Amino acid sequence: MCLRRPAFALTAIICLGCAAPVWAQTGLCAGLGDGGQWMGQGQAGSDIASAAASLDVSVASTAGARAVGLFSLGTAMQVRVEAAPTTADGDTIIELFDADGRLLVIDDDSGGGVSSRAELALEPGSYCLAVMGFGGEAVRAEMRVSRLEMPALTAGLAGGFGDWQGGAPFVGIDPCLADTPAVTLRAGPIDAELDKGVSMANSVEAAPYYRFSLAAPQALSIRATNEQADPYIYLFDAAGVLLAENDDADSLDSRIDILQPLAAGDYCVGMRALSDPGLPIRLTISARGLQEAAAAAYATAEIAPPLDGSWPVEDLGVLTTTSTREWQVPGDQAQWFVFESPDAGLVLITADEISNSDPMLEVFDAQGNWLGSNDDANGSLDAELALPVQAGRYIVALLQFGSDQQGSVRLALTRYVPATP
Known part of the structure; x- marks a missing residue:
């Protein structure tokens, strides 16, 4: 899909992956699936319920970002999702989201070693399996979705799968249901x-x-x-x-x-x-201790603050074309901004050093779901993130890499919209 700035701003056209719909605005998994890769032979072959073999894909995530595989399920059943790093220094974390963007499972090491694995009952529908490196590091990995009778990609934890209370395993334990003894x-x-x-x-x-x-x-x-x-x-x-x-x-x-x-x-x-x-x-x-925990998490951009006025968030308003701010960013305190996109498109967010800075970006939706991050882009210490958006509000954290950096940063947000045929 090609995208352009609104015609009343600039006529220059930017085309991101026009030959393949990398930025396709499907909205699957609350937008997480935009740019994801269908596992199997395209979308038509992504149903693990009817697939002859497991759905495998090799992916590479960049620092602070997820790589996403998409699959579907035509019949309710138990499904296994896994990721294993393909380099010696890799350590995977997987997240599974349903079509509405609800997080169903997150796992670090249940695949054994530094691999990830979960087995759970799923209803018919479409799903997004995301992988990232531990601590937000880049990672190269193999991902697999399979039925329980199919070969597993990972070894699993000893005693963690297949023998817990004689039932279907779920990240080492069964989910707690209404009839679970507790x-x-x-x-x-x-x-x-x-x-x-x-x-x-x-x-x-x-x-x-x-x-x-x-x-x-x-x-x-x-x-x-x-x-x-x-x-x-x-x-x-x-x-x-x-x-x-x-x-x-x-x-x-x-x-x-x-x-x-x-x-x-x-x-x-x-x-x-x-x-x-x-x-x-x-x-x-x-x-x-929650007040102190919240303040520490907001300061390091681990989570986004609420937009109820209880934490300082600079409102950039509705983003029509480009918004720019120059901001003093202390090394121990993330600075928070919120903007509104009037409709679907792409927002390019950049953070450029003015003085004594190594800027970083973290981005969340209005509900506090993490969407992506970036530290060093284009061979520099500046940060840059291209964010597919739907209509709605988005929260941006601007912070320094080190506590000794106390300088100024130029934050710029530029909105692009789908080009008309």
């Missing part, structure tokens, strides 16, 4: 106890799942502590959809900080112990 943390909603914290200790052998309820939207910190057991925790919603997972946030202890409030409803924490499942692990759910 310990109830409290008989009713835990909202009133979040300030002091709700806590319980058991071994994973005795209690691999815990249920709790919220009466109103709440931001939460979920912690599992006992370094000798080495806990790994998962947060599921009432339907068994994986919302978050963590291993080794605090040394060998685990922590999930939910800074965007969870909706009122029922939730479940699943747990496994990577060292000794017979040792007691203390699970604590609280609101303590």
